[in-house]
Amino acid sequence: MTSKTDPVSESLVDMMARDIQAGVFTPGTWLKQIDLEKRYSATRMDVRRALDQLALKRLVRHVPNKGYHVHALDDRQASEIRDVRVILETAAVDSMIDNIRDTDLEDLRKLATRFNDLILTGTILEQYEANIAFHMRLLTLCPNQELVNVVTELRGRGPSAPASQWKTRARVEQSGREHLMMIDALEARDASALRRILTAHIRQTALAESLEVQPSQRKSG
Amino acid sequence: MTSKTDPVSESLVDMMARDIQAGVFTPGTWLKQIDLEKRYSATRMDVRRALDQLALKRLVRHVPNKGYHVHALDDRQASEIRDVRVILETAAVDSMIDNIRDTDLEDLRKLATRFNDLILTGTILEQYEANIAFHMRLLTLCPNQELVNVVTELRGRGPSAPASQWKTRARVEQSGREHLMMIDALEARDASALRRILTAHIRQTALAESLEVQPSQRKSG
DNA sequence: GGTTCAAAAATTGGCGCCAAAATGTTTGCA
């Protein structure tokens, strides 16, 4: 609305990506251009551009003369993406601990608390966005901006949290607890602990105490 | 190549990306749509779509009402991208060694030899493509397809090898030697050595013998 | 001779229309 082509199109891509991530469009849904231009009040051309960009990002798939549909990742892909995230985010831990300051910890506590509050009072979408906010704040402690970009893209490409990961209330609450554990590990400058928690958090697996610290990705499938 | 729009557009993106990587369009060059549609004999619309996709990939930058120009990465970004590649490719080493077979080693030797031959007889573009072929063959030993995708994308986003990395003949020859060293390390199942060579190869730094084995990314800037 | 302003050429970018393809529906026939 403000300027001409790029910010509009870019935010349209972001909006659509967020809606897909948040589960507004479930995997397999055919995205009809007419519906999209009404929903986002955008022009046909902008919708098509956004669709193309999302196809490049692998969020949707394009079938010529048929349309675009939301791409459902199979388990193998989802698992592989999680493994890549684990590699990158655990590799970022050292630099995060090197660079963290007290204000960062305060911010993170606020964001983690906000997420926990929204488990009770908020909508799924609010929870989703609060979760993203926490993780972005955490990740940007890493000075490597490109690493942050790659992880952000991977998170967007992975299966949407509300749809597939937060299946139960208990699982969401567990995520909230893990956020706080991460902050504690950060405050204690305990890189090993942070890596362990992050790995379990991303993989959505139970924290195994006997697990090795280093997150070797070994067999990925 | 069979159906209508997508493969055409996709290959156009690939062609333009390769030309940018190979240094046909130097950083800063304004990509005029008319020239592009003549060079690739594509329609105006396909050119614009490809340009948009390349902008999303950060290979070109878009200035509204002015056009698209080849994006020159600053040193910090280039260094950060290299660091991310080091993290991912060294993390892949274990699974590569787990999965390697004799035919893989043979293929790699052929590709490495081909690269070395082309140092003398081939054009820059041939060298560039032979190098890519070797690295892709090596990387796809890793069973994590998504990791391969991310690294491939990162390689395409980084500074083009002919333009900025292979400044001297000596440097190219050193790269060729390092390829062979990687194969030797693979054959010996020596993960540490392979990680060390890979790190130096990606960062284009001299192999420091006293360097620690584990490639901590620490300070990235 | 240099600078500034204006007109012209070139380039980008948006919008709409229409054809091709696919889907859904109705109708006719066995």
Place this chain on the structure above:
DNA sequence: TGCAAACATTTTGGCGCCAATTTTTGAACC
């Protein structure tokens, strides 16, 4: 009543034109 074929509607996708903006060229003036 069930199936199939033709028709109608919907949707995608390509093409072209023209407006808006920028760059370049040229000329006049200081």
